Amino acid sequence: MKKLINNPTHVVDEMIEGYVKAFPKHVKLLPENKRSIVTAKETRPEKVGVLIGGGSGHEPAFMGYVGDGMADGVAVGNIFASPPPDPILEVTKEIDKGAGVVYIYGNYAGDVMNFGMAAELADLEYGTNIGTVLVTDDVASAPKEEKEKRRGIAGEFFVTKAAGAAADKGYSLDDVVSVAKKANEYTRTMGVGLTPCSLPQTGKPSFELEANEMEIGLGHHGEPGIEKGELQPADRVADRLVQEILNDMPIGSGEKVAVLVNGLGSTTQMELYIMFRRVEQILSEKGIEIHRSYVGSYSTSLEMGGCSVTITKLDDELMELVDYPADCPMYVQR
């Protein structure tokens, strides 16, 4: 394990310090927990607050997505670990402008517990109305009939995008929650892992694979996938990932989608574009129209090797929200 770090115990705090120093016009750190980051810009009164968060190690998710048209604040956890309720609560108080706050987070036990506790405390202590949106886009993590048990991975990007744009456009809390839930409902992700990452504190690999093996459906903390096998050519991998998604969420000819081909950390952009090339071919053959494409590292697992494909079906409302501009330190859309 070779990493450009100082004391492994301080990686998250030092990362946050660097991040806030890099983008002082965009974000600021709140004083109490040193894990609570909010937009540095003045938020207008009566705007619904959008709060995201989760473990570190997925950068640019989640802290990179604080800014205009996306989230108003983020609670940052340790590597691959949920933030405790305190920073969530600190962010909530700061971004509550009287119209309530929506929490968006991936469906993991720790996050569910901590965001749940924060929501109760926010209600009790400040009377904040909290809406909750659980992200469950990972097709491989539970069967179709139990979508509510699925984990959240790269598709959270589209859920945040929809909620952030809706809040900026003046939607009410109920309406932001409702459209973010729709974005989650319309979003599916399938990943493939090639090489593990290692945690700074232990140096141990997050999973093990043979020299020429890949794992389909691997989770983004190294949770077991649905199938290990020999590494296939990129086109066959893309075929498999897209097929799993379409089996789970049929998309008809003429429908419009947004597509994200996401690198897990150490995968080159060259490989991601080669994967996207095949994804586009498949969808195009089926008459499915790609309205907007995203290719890059949007939700990583430290330096894990591999990628995921996310497809979000777009109705008119979601299309408008996906097209809405955004200005965050780690994601800008004009």
Next chain:
Amino acid sequence: MKKLINNPTHVVDEMIEGYVKAFPKHVKLLPENKRSIVTAKETRPEKVGVLIGGGSGHEPAFMGYVGDGMADGVAVGNIFASPPPDPILEVTKEIDKGAGVVYIYGNYAGDVMNFGMAAELADLEYGTNIGTVLVTDDVASAPKEEKEKRRGIAGEFFVTKAAGAAADKGYSLDDVVSVAKKANEYTRTMGVGLTPCSLPQTGKPSFELEANEMEIGLGHHGEPGIEKGELQPADRVADRLVQEILNDMPIGSGEKVAVLVNGLGSTTQMELYIMFRRVEQILSEKGIEIHRSYVGSYSTSLEMGGCSVTITKLDDELMELVDYPADCPMYVQR
């Protein structure tokens, strides 16, 4: 070597195909060479054309930087190899709107030869006025007295940014060349390598280092650096990189700079922010003001591990050009 590719011989063509399919509103492929990409938007008459290019494997450099406020076109070479004159010429012809075209490329023998030949042919065949800007930001690659012999690495981003903004603002060819040369003159980069990349066709590592070694000043194709040694804590590495830059290009208290902490491919954003944290501390202690920060993978070497620090001194003109908006598939600034 585990890569998500098909036939190793076709990686560059398939990458380009995927790229152009992903961003059809932004870029288009020219028909002759299949290695010539230009902006899909209508360029206004009399705007100076900005042409970039070089070997593949550095994505998002160079093809990701075609768009409003950056380059009008790019000629794409094989991995770590200069594009031949033909695609350069094809792009030149397409983006020549009567005001001339500026070529911006890194100082490598192959690029110098091929862009030079293309410039001669463009003049002969189409009467296009060509301006040339060689990027020479890599401090480690030649002594201070021979800056013109230095290689170009991540700092090319700022040279392209300055030229692209200047051209968009209506500068003449001579003035675009002049401000881009100033940006190069005011830019220094120092890198550190931790782990090699491997080329898709050979599978061989681009250099060799022991398990706990780093190499200061390593070039972005694996060219030897100035010192191999034991991997140091991030703060010490940052100290060293910044010191080398400041020794080479003194920056006084009160001066303004742009800073890029660039990942070489497989380095996590967490590490880059930890590095940025220390860079900011050093500059801040010296009274140097960071006007704008960039942290991420802006110029990679496939999946190489390590990073580079680039500092560009900003006078009023360069500050205005750095702040100018840009809209490319792989880089957006509002």
